[in-house]
Amino acid sequence: MDVQLRRGLLDYCVLAVLKEEDSYGYMIIKKMAPILEISESTLYPILKRLESNEFVSSYSVEHNGRLRKYYKVTEKGTIRLLDFTKEWEDVEAVINYIKGVVKK
Template sequence: MDIQIKRGILDICVLAALQTEDSYGYKIIKDVPQELGLSESTLYPILKRLEGAGCVTVYSVEHAGRLRKYYRITSAGRARIQDFLAEWTDMVEVYEFIRKGAAQ
């Protein structure tokens, strides 16, 4: 998969993992489809980028004597998911056009 496409999809998948509840790094990695190959070294730069863009906020909670960072999706993050889904619908139409041409 093209690295730029994968990067955009990973950003959206991380946001999607936060739609139902706030979460922390390890759990986000487990929640995102394994096929995308999300690792700690990939996740934390994504979370930092999403925080900088105003798509997530961060807070800490004590867990087993240590502080654990939790991430919460913002309204901007939810809007980014909706924008992606609208663009993806257009891309599916392009995909179908290309696939039909390749099948001939």
């Protein structure tokens, strides 16, 4: 997959994972693995950006004597995901056009 396209989709994939359930970094990476590989060094800046834009919020939970930071999609994040799926319909129309031209 093209690097720029992949980069553009990562935020939405992270939001989608968190829409299913609150999660922490390592679990987000595991849940995304079948779709897109992502490293910790890529994920945490995304989470920070999503949090600063108020698309996600975070909270800590003690686990085995240590605090684990969980992330949760906010209402604003849910709206952003819905907007993305509507925008994607336009992208699909372009892709279908290109597929039609390529097949000729």
